[in-house]
Amino acid sequence: MGLTDATLLHDSSDVEVRVEPVVLFSIVDHYSRRNEGQPFVIGTLLGTDEGGVVTICSSFAVPHHEVEGSLALATERHATMLSLQQRVLPKQVVVGWYSTGEQINENTLLINNFYGQDVERPVHLLLDLGLGDSRMSTKAYVASGLTLGSTQLGTAFREIRLSIVNGESDRVGIDNLLKMSTGASGVAAAASGTELDSVESTVKKLLRNLEDVVSYVDKVKNGSLTAEPEVVHLLQQLVAAAPRLPTESFEKMFNTQVQDMLTIVYLANLTRTQLALAEKLQAVALNSDKS
Numbered sequence: 001m002g003l004t005d006a007t008l009l010h011d012s013s014d015v016e017v018r019v020e021p022v023v024l025f026s027i028v029d030h031y032s033r034r035n036e037g038q039p040f041v042i043g044t045l046l047g048t049d050e051g052g053v054v055t056i057c058s059s060f061a062v063p064h065h066e067v068e069g070s071l072a073l074a075t076e077r078h079a080t081m082l083s084l085q086q087r088v089l090p091k092q093v094v095v096g097w098y099s100t101g102e103q104i105n106e107n108t109l110l111i112n113n114f115y116g117q118d119v120e121r122p123v124h125l126l127l128d129l130g131l132g133d134s135r136m137s138t139k140a141y142v143a144s145g146l147t148l149g150s151t152q153l154g155t156a157f158r159e160i161r162l163s164i165v166n167g168e169s170d171r172v173g174i175d176n177l178l179k180m181s182t183g184a185s186g187v188a189a190a191a192s193g194t195e196l197d198s199v200e201s202t203v204k205k206l207l208r209n210l211e212d213v214v215s216y217v218d219k220v221k222n223g224s225l226t227a228e229p230e231v232v233h234l235l236q237q238l239v240a241a242a243p244r245l246p247t248e249s250f251e252k253m254f255n256t257q258v259q260d261m262l263t264i265v266y267l268a269n270l271t272r273t274q275l276a277l278a279e280k281l282q283a284v285a286l287n288s289d290k291s
Helices: 021-032 075-088 108-115 168-181 186-222 229-241 247-290
Strands: 016-019 042-050 053-061 064-067 070-073 093-100 123-128 137-148 151-164
Touching: 016 021, 016 123, 016 137, 021 042, 021 053, 021 093, 021 123, 021 247, 042 075, 053 075, 053 093, 053 123, 070 108, 093 108, 108 151, 123 151, 186 229
Parallel strands: 016 053, 016 151, 093 123
Antiparallel strands: 042 053, 042 093, 064 070, 123 137, 137 151
8 A cells, every 4th residue: 555545434524634744754763763672653743723624744752661561651751842842833733643553553542542632633643664565654543432322332443534745845845856866966966976985085094094003013913013102002092082882882873873864964955945945935926026
């Protein structure tokens, strides 16, 4: 199933959900930074609800952990992040929550009840990252009560309509990326190539220096060369300055820095797109004033 595949379980009375691509990117980034051994992640969805049409514009992660087989959410973290988000974007309110996985499970109702304290009918966005045999997909659900007469028997989650909306800034960004990929942005490609060449040259120089140091130490150990106190002192300082990290910790730190760099690149491209859109809107406004 694709990202926006529809089902036949929709009801006309259900709300319609529209999600912006940046939300999906944030969820994937949250999953990639999860704690080791954590099978899924949870977070809060922010947006607007206008006439039954819920537009999800942003999100933030909410840590969780299991205590004696029960799921516990970091509610204080949720409240703090919500307060900070609404200072920046006061028009956006909590519209639901997200999680990763292939299907709803026994924890879904518990988490939904927590968000139901502030939202009349919270939307549950379930993102399947396609780690198994299936393709990456996303679905939206709302909870509804199962009743028999006046007796409530339980709660069921029904899938509702979901679509991914692309704003003007997203379309401009995609156009810019396509131009760069086809070679239209030759200057940017040349600059990128220059930076890569510089990094490669620096790494090669570092390797040569390390080979010289290893060769010097081997000759001293074999007795073919007398150790110089100044050189030994410098080598001791070099070894003492190097951080002593286990291999797993170093790999985790390196991967985190790479993810941070990719996030910065994404945000930089998004900012560039917003500026390009603002210039176009200003040009349109000037032309309309002249006419």
